Amino acid sequence: MQLQFAIDTLSTEKALELAAAAAPSVDILELGTPLIKSVGLSVITAMKQAHPDKIVFADLKTMDAGELEADIAFATGADLVTVLGAAGDSTLAGAVKAARKYGKGVVVDLIGVHDKVGRAKEVIDLGAEFVEMHAGLDEQAEPGFSLQTLLEAGRSAGVPFSVAGGVNVSSIAAVQGSGAIVAVAGSAIYSAPDVAAAAAQLRAAIS
């Protein structure tokens, strides 16, 4: 299972600092949606130049204009981009078309999708590399939130999936046990007092 670091900060300088600390322990460097909205696509180029050996994941959360949004992110250095599962099939098809042009990939983020299992199967058939079983920061703060629901959806879907939703050192082994191909961790790493150590602990928990 690969480890993805979701960098949810607001400046390129801080993102590069966090990435440098965590890089020895992670496979995928994710530029979070607030970061891309804050500083623009230049952060993708900066991250790829600093870490050419890592998979750079642009969390665009595209909902429309799939081909255009994916194209501009791939052109600036992204290896993977996200399209929302709630988007129409033609939006995903456009993003997949751009991915094929660059030899890159599209991940479908199932945040907010009620039938995650059904939609996961559909979007893999449409050309997504994998789906992200995701509970966002707001959903994580709701009473009764449990990561378990995401793990069960992943197991049931029978397609390649990642899990994101407050994954931490206590839960990452269960993520691996669910069959996920990628565990996504954001706040468990960037909010830690020692970012490098937090990433290393997550890596050790799945090695």
Ligand SMILES: O=C(CO)[C@H](O)[C@H](O)COP(=O)(O)O
């Ligand atoms: O995409 C996101 C929010 O929409 C986050 O990057 C994702 O949820 C991972 O961060 P955390 O581990 O803190 O939940």
